[in-house]
Amino acid sequence: MAYAHLGVDVSDPATPFDSAKTFEGKLDHVCLAVRKLAPAVAMLERTLGYKPRTAPVENTRQKVVVQFLSRPGSIDIKLIEPASLDSPLVEFIKKGGGGLHHLAFRTESVEAACEDLKSRGARIVTAPEPGEAFDETPIAFAFLGMGLNVELIETDERRSESGPEGLAPDPKI
Template sequence: MFKKISHIAIAVRNLEEAIETFLKLTGVENYHIETVEDQKVRVAVLKVGESRIELTEPTSPDSPVAKFIEKRGEGIHHIAFEVEDIEKEIERAKINNFQLIDTKPKLGANNCLIAFIHPKSVNGVLVELTQEKTKDKINDGE
């Protein structure tokens, strides 16, 4: 079951400049930066209410985010939904004929398990499923 919108990811060329812009825009003062090696990105996470904005900078020219920026420019990259059970939601997406990018959860930012659904099957929107890692899910997702 989908619980809430977790975050909106924005693809950026320069993380430090984007942080400055979004801190001014939102008035948020606290954020953290982390590198997600598997996705080849550096991410700055700003908490805004119950949701987050994730500014996402590619760390490699062959990362999906770099390819996105090259093709479309900076902007909204994906919307992420927090789910109760990511494996169940992946199976439900398969049954309902959504085109999956990830058929098994991967480790993402904020110590979460993630999986992506291709925008071709969701009205042009890249959708990320995300679930906080629990002790019983740690070995499954890694």
């Protein structure tokens, strides 16, 4: 099999994914956990040309502050910093210094995507709930293994778009 070197037999029905059916989500953004937003924004603007797409938004449910950055022709980068010392993100940053937190996939239905991922062996970490950075549209989180967390979202809209001075919503080409 094509994946035999990974120890996965896609012809085995016990394999945690169905090779005949592709997951329907589209990669929307990459999320990086940082100690502080401002220096991370400055570094990504200076080195990679990303510009703020939104102002910082506090997510009270997850105890983080979120800011999206965009660059024409690329997917967004979402930066998250702890909003308080009791944020679960503090421990994540202490362990590894920050870095890749999750990949986010946009889908038509977060609930259906959760069921699909569960059928493929993923563990749902956060059931669908309103996403403060996405104007309260549903989001959910799943753990796929290999240290990879996935966020599921239903919209490409962001709360607190930067407006005319920033990039327009969904600047992807």
